Amino acid sequence: MEVRDRIDVILADARLDENASEKTEAIEALIDECGWEAIRDCMLDVLRDDRLAEHWQTVANVFWGAVLDRRELPAISHWKGLLHALNHAFNKESMDLLLYLGHPRIENVWYTGDGFLKLAGLVAAGLVEVAESQFSAGVRLGNSAPTSPPTTAVRVKLSDKGKLLVDSWLKGDESQYRAALAGSSGS
Numbered sequence: 454m455e456v457r458d459r460i461d462v463i464l465a466d467a468r469l470d471e472n473a474s475e476k477t478e479a480i481e482a483l484i485d486e487c488g489w490e491a492i493r494d495c496m497l498d499v500l501r502d503d504r505l506a507e508h509w510q511t512v513a514n515v516f517w518g519a520v521l522d523r524r525e526l527p528a529i530s531h532w533k534g535l536l537h538a539l540n541h542a543f544n545k546e547s548m549d550l551l552l553y554l555g556h557p558r559i560e561n562v563w564y565t566g567d568g569f570l571k572l573a574g575l576v577a578a579g580l581v582e583v584a585e586s587q588f589s590a591g592v593r594l595g596n597s598a599p600t601s602p603p604t605t606a607v608r609v610k611l612s613d614k615g616k617l618l619v620d621s622w623l624k625g626d627e628s629q630y631r632a633a634l635a636g637s638s639g640s
């Protein structure tokens with residue numbers, strides 16, 4: 454019998470008291486045999502099915518047990534990673550800039566020196582790199598002093614690590630996201 458079928462039998466068993474955690478315990482007993490990933494995926498399927506709303510408390514109990522047992526929960530890990538990013542190297546503006554720079558049509562945007570400073574944290578984290586830079590000494594008329602100040606212009610792009618991070622965010626690929634974040638957070 455498939456894992457989902459076994460869980461459906463447990464959920465439908467009127468002899469098991471949902472409020473007394475008997476259904477939760479019966480489902481948790483399947484973890485050693487079937488593996489946590491299979492049970493987790495079935496629990497998520499139950500949550501997606503509005504017809505099974507009466508069993509959502511059991512699902513919540515199974516997930517709470519998983520939290521206490523420190524089992525892998527991708528959604529929680531993903532959010533913890535996002536919170537880590539927000540509280541450490543990246544603020545919302547930095548995250549928006551990463552997504553902006555990752556857009557396929559964004560290639561030739563030049564930043565002035567002061568605009569480039571907004572990217573400093575992302576450059577330091579190795580997520581953004583300078584693709585090209587230009588320096589101008591200012592405009593001179595003959596041998597006189599410059600009539601305009603020197604300027605710097607920088608074109609940036611996502612580094613390979615930055616591309617990996619943005620790609621994993623957009624795909625929702627937790628393992629790729631964790632690998633990219635671990636290599637860029639600096640903490």
